[in-house]
Amino acid sequence: MKQSFFPALPGLSGLLILSILGGMQDSTQPAPAQDDSSPYVVVLGIAQDAGYPQAGCHKACCEAVWNGDVEPKHVSCLALVDPRTNKRWLFDATPDFREQLRMLDEIAPPPLGAKAPALDGIFLTHAHIGHYTGLMFLGHESIGADKVEVYTMPRMRGFLSTNGPWEQLVSYKNIKLRPLQDGMPVRLTDQLFVTPIRVPHREEFSEVVGYRIDGPNAAVLFIPDIDKWEKWNQRIENVILTVDYAFIDGTFYANGEIPNRDMSQIPHPFIEESMERFRRLPDEQRAKIRFIHLNHTNPALQPGSDARKAIEAAGMHIASEGERVKL
Numbered sequence: 256m257k258q259s260f261f262p263a264l265p266g267l268s269g270l271l272i273l274s275i276l277g278g279m280q281d282s283t284q285p286a287p288a289q290d291d292s293s294p295y296v297v298v299l300g301i302a303q304d305a306g307y308p309q310a311g312c313h314k315a316c317c318e319a320v321w322n323g324d325v326e327p328k329h330v331s332c333l334a335l336v337d338p339r340t341n342k343r344w345l346f347d348a349t350p351d352f353r354e355q356l357r358m359l360d361e362i363a364p365p366p367l368g369a370k371a372p373a374l375d376g377i378f379l380t381h382a383h384i385g386h387y388t389g390l391m392f393l394g395h396e397s398i399g400a401d402k403v404e405v406y407t408m409p410r411m412r413g414f415l416s417t418n419g420p421w422e423q424l425v426s427y428k429n430i431k432l433r434p435l436q437d438g439m440p441v442r443l444t445d446q447l448f449v450t451p452i453r454v455p456h457r458e459e460f461s462e463v464v465g466y467r468i469d470g471p472n473a474a475v476l477f478i479p480d481i482d483k484w485e486k487w488n489q490r491i492e493n494v495i496l497t498v499d500y501a502f503i504d505g506t507f508y509a510n511g512e513i514p515n516r517d518m519s520q521i522p523h524p525f526i527e528e529s530m531e532r533f534r535r536l537p538d539e540q541r542a543k544i545r546f547i548h549l550n551h552t553n554p555a556l557q558p559g560s561d562a563r564k565a566i567e568a569a570g571m572h573i574a575s576e577g578e579r580v581k582l
Contacts, residue, residue, distance in 0.1 A: 292339045298502070299332040300355060301548070305384070307551045330349035330385045332351070334355075339444075343373065348386070362577075376405070377405045381463040382414050382459070387421075390421065404430075407435060408461065408464055436451070437452070437453045449468055452464055457522075475502065476500070478503050491503075503546060504548055505574075507525050510525055526555060542570055556573075
């Protein structure tokens, strides 16, 4: 049975969790043969909230994109697809929602005749601009969606319900808010489960969570934002041991990356810090790591850069748009 990670599960016994996730194999064993009906996670974006290139940026990092020499990158987002049931979910609704929905439609076409956006749910991590503002495209000025299920923690639910223009999405029934509780798994199908995990990060308007996504044969961790690993009440190395892929905060490569700004006011674990922290992990554990949510200043965005080479030499990876991992 696959080892499971469920932090702080109030009211839910370990036996019940094991019963819910029963039948999952240990992640150290070879996965069984899979066919095209296997569920999978696909990466739809890897950039920080403001995208790449960033508005108003005329530095070399962005000019290369404006000039067409480097491909732009969409804001950090994952999709979960279950071909067996023709169901699709998003993890975060970004400012690039239009393009990412189109990408998803091309990768996993919605059922014939399905009404746009043909999403079975959206799981939000928090109320920073890159993670929820794409909900605006569900409103009557755009898609005019009908009761798209949006999974939220309590403060996030209150934020959307009581602040314009988001409350209009609720009152017009473009979205239907579904409650989440820290550490409590949500059963999507008989073989797919999603668990929100509280993490420390700036909470001006809402809680901040990452997600664990469990399928029949593999598990994915998604933590695009966190202050510092040592501030978390979980040990990230132990969490990585329990999953097969870990898409984690890679916002900045190193301290000093943004001149004239106190980077302690925008705390994230620098990739250099994470590489040092993870260097003692076995090769197969480091190979699970995909850094995501990269700021436009992050040199690891550039293929062939010294930063990218250092990450790859350390046995870790930068997430890539279109990358799929089977569950």
